[in-house]
Amino acid sequence: MSDPLYGTFHDAATGETITRELTPEEIAALPEPPEPLAGPE
Amino acid sequence: MATPPDFSAGSVLTAAQLDQIGLWRISTTTVGTAVSSVTVSNCFSADFDNYRVVYMGGSASASGNLAFQFGPSSVSGYNANYYQIVHYSFYNGTSSNNVAGSSNAATWPYIGYHDSDSVRFSADIFNPNLAEWASIANAPYLAPASGGFCVGVQQNNGQYTGFTLTPGSGTFTGGTITVYGYNKNS
Numbered sequence: 001m002s003d004p005l006y007g008t009f010h011d012a013a014t015g016e017t018i019t020r021e022l023t024p025e026e027i028a029a030l031p032e033p034p035e036p037l038a039g040p041e
Numbered sequence: 042m043a044t045p046p047d048f049s050a051g052s053v054l055t056a057a058q059l060d061q062i063g064l065w066r067i068s069t070t071t072v073g074t075a076v077s078s079v080t081v082s083n084c085f086s087a088d089f090d091n092y093r094v095v096y097m098g099g100s101a102s103a104s105g106n107l108a109f110q111f112g113p114s115s116v117s118g119y120n121a122n123y124y125q126i127v128h129y130s131f132y133n134g135t136s137s138n139n140v141a142g143s144s145n146a147a148t149w150p151y152i153g154y155h156d157s158d159s160v161r162f163s164a165d166i167f168n169p170n171l172a173e174w175a176s177i178a179n180a181p182y183l184a185p186a187s188g189g190f191c192v193g194v195q196q197n198n199g200q201y202t203g204f205t206l207t208p209g210s211g212t213f214t215g216g217t218i219t220v221y222g223y224n225k226n227s
Contacts, residue, residue, distance in 0.1 A: 006073065006075060008078075010068065010082070011083055012081060012082065012084040012220065019073030019076060022078070026078075031110065033105070034151060034209055036106075037127070037129065037187075
């Protein structure tokens with residue numbers, strides 16, 4: 001079983017910030033990592 | 042009282058003087074530990090047309106490129122039609138004028154950089170809450186061996202109220218994301 005993923009969520013209207021486990025839907029919505037830029041880093 | 046913006050201690054500022062303030066701090070977000078994303082909601086509104094977002098600090102578990110996506114997901118097209126380029130050159134002078142682009146993507150995928158030292162993202166966001174294309178500019182690309190700048194457009198008329206930042210690899214820990222609005226009071 002893979003480790004859970006977490007996200008921070010801030011609502012500017014209320015000033016509330018929470019960090020919680022991401023839902024399966026939120027995990028599915030995470031963008032695919034892009035190709036690395038060319039050249040040494 | 043001295044002529045603004047040279048203020049005297051104890052002076053009462055008028056509404057007209059306060060309306061001249063250029064940048065207004067809208068929100069600050071303290072990023073949690075080992076998070077795969079950070080979402081700031083309800084920071085874009087009709088109060089401002091243009092914004093500055095800064096996340097310079099914290100750290101990341103891996104090195105990579107930071108991605109930006111508008112939200113919420115209820116806005117049609119929030120995860121498509123992102124176009125950007127990043128121009129970058131290497132500090133040692135061995136390679137200059139490199140360009141990488143991204144077309145019709147789900148995010149702006151090369152809009153900042155992160156590594157174990159810090160997350161380095163700062164950008165102007167234009168018109169995110171207006172029913173027209175949003176754009177991003179004045180975003181430095183600050184990698185350990187190369188530097189440059191990023192610009193892009195999101196070709197959708199969605200009226201967004203927030204955004205999500207994600208690491209290209211690993212997770213973010215700590216630091217503060219600050220959202221400022223460019224004052225449009227006349």
